[in-house]
Amino acid sequence: MSDFRAIADRVEIEALRGEFTDAVMLRDYDRIALLFTPDGAWRMPNIPVELEGREPIRAWGRRVPDFVDFLVQNTHPGVIRIDGDTASGRAYVSEVGRGRDGRGGLNYAI
Template identity: 70%
Template sequence: MSDFQAVADRVEIEALRGEFTDAAMMCDYDRIASLFTPDGVLRMPNVPVELAGRDQIRAWRERREALVALFVQTTHPGTIRLDGDTASGRAYLQELIRLRDGSSHLNYAIYHDRYRRTGEGWKFTERVYEVRYLDHSPLAGSAPPAAGDTR
């Protein structure tokens, strides 16, 4: 593999990870599902949830919407190890979550990823969410009111 191809692959994988974060923040599970291979798996053992295939990943939206009132995820670059048309990597993240039951979460976590080059570009074959730090202290802040909201 040429140095140029390796750089291009890393940029594309980093863009894939960025798309995932943006889609998660926007609660766009159609887009999240499209970032996985058809047989891709999203595992969240701490939740606990395992979503196999695009249909299950897409369907997670309804459950998440029912549980989560506020969600902010910031993902930071990690590692990428290329191996031809497959790769593995890690990304590091911080999340602020307020559930509809009033409980709060401040998480620091890692995504453990596996990727595959497809005809549509790099896709996740597996993404495993591992919480490394969890704080249940009530979040002091809140989302600002929507524009025009007079509350």
């Protein structure tokens, strides 16, 4: 892979982080699900929740308004590993919000 291709891949992956946060803020869980590969996983170890595949991600989103009053999310860079045509990575998420039960604050990795 050329250096240019590796740089372009990293830029595209970084753009996914922005798309993810934008979709979460808009509570557009159909869009969030489409940001993951069909076998992709969304892991939130502090809750703890692990969602594998697009439909479980959509289903989670449909339940969010039942237990989250509001949130503001920021996604922070983590690692990106590129191996040929395959990539994996991790980002860190900070959320300030309030649950319907009155609790506030969430942090997790995706």
